[in-house]
Amino acid sequence: QVHLVExxxxxxxxxxxxxxxxxxxxxxxxxxxMHWVRQAPGKGLEWVALISYDGSNKYYADSVKGRFTISRDxxxxxLFLQMNSLRAEDTxxxxxxxxxxxxxxxxxGQGTSVTVSS
Amino acid sequence: DIxxxxxxxxxxxxxxxxxxxxxRASQSIGSWLAWYQQNPGQAPKLLIHKASxxxxxxxxxxxxxxxxxxxxLTISSLQPDDFATYYCQEYHGYPYTFGQGTKLEIx
Numbered sequence: 001q002v003h004l005v006e007x008x009x010x011x012x013x014x015x016x017x018x019x020x021x022x023x024x025x026x027x028x029x030x031x032x033x034m035h036w037v038r039q040a041p042g043k044g045l046e047w048v049a050l051i052s053y054d055g056s057n058k059y060y061a062d063s064v065k066g067r068f069t070i071s072r073d074x075x076x077x078x079l080f081l082q083m084n085s086l087r088a089e090d091t092x093x094x095x096x097x098x099x100x101x102x103x104x105x106x107x108x109g110q111g112t113s114v115t116v117s118s
Numbered sequence: 119d120i121x122x123x124x125x126x127x128x129x130x131x132x133x134x135x136x137x138x139x140x141x142r143a144s145q146s147i148g149s150w151l152a153w154y155q156q157n158p159g160q161a162p163k164l165l166i167h168k169a170s171x172x173x174x175x176x177x178x179x180x181x182x183x184x185x186x187x188x189x190x191l192t193i194s195s196l197q198p199d200d201f202a203t204y205y206c207q208e209y210h211g212y213p214y215t216f217g218q219g220t221k222l223e224i225x
Contacts, residue, residue, distance in 0.1 A: 035214075037162075044205065044216060044217075044218050044219040045154070045156075045162060045205055045207075045216040045219070046216065047207075047213055047214040047215065047216060050212065050214070059212040059213065060213075061213050062119075062213070095161055095162075100167075102167070102168065103152070103164070103167040103168070104152030104154075104164055104167050104207060104209050105152070105154075105162075105164060105207075106164045106167075106173070108161040108162055108163070109161060110160075110161055111161055
């Protein structure tokens, strides 16, 4: 059973940092690119970042570029999102998703909630 | 960056109705378009990839069409489980962009 489980979300003050994790199981994690996608309360989906299967290529939305860093540990089947200089507008549920080349995001986690508030 | 314009933002319909959601790209994306279904409080699920190929779990009443800049998602006869929010997404290049979403409501 293919499974993605996010963790690390919490309430944090503006300007602080937070690291999200996404544990993968049921597939060969090191074969696939992985995404982070977020959804602010009551809003639509916003793509955040993508990392290639081997970590050699990383892409970011303009809204997070320079503040967020996507990474992965293929030995531990885990994806990360390091979020620095957090802002109120980063408040959202953060989903990790598996990329299937040519298909889009074919597996999603259940999400982890990040609230940035003083 | 490619912009994705999805319409309508809300659609009220009844069980048995045929409905169509449109997604327009600001430049050609070939067939690199996906549709996702999201139910309240749940993660999105991939519905259609490459503009028209249904995922294995998707009933045949769903269909996708289009290429280039104009795409549609059609549900031929709405069922109760179909009332959800639908998003298009281009994956032609980075950043991957989602449409604003269409909330399909029961009339």
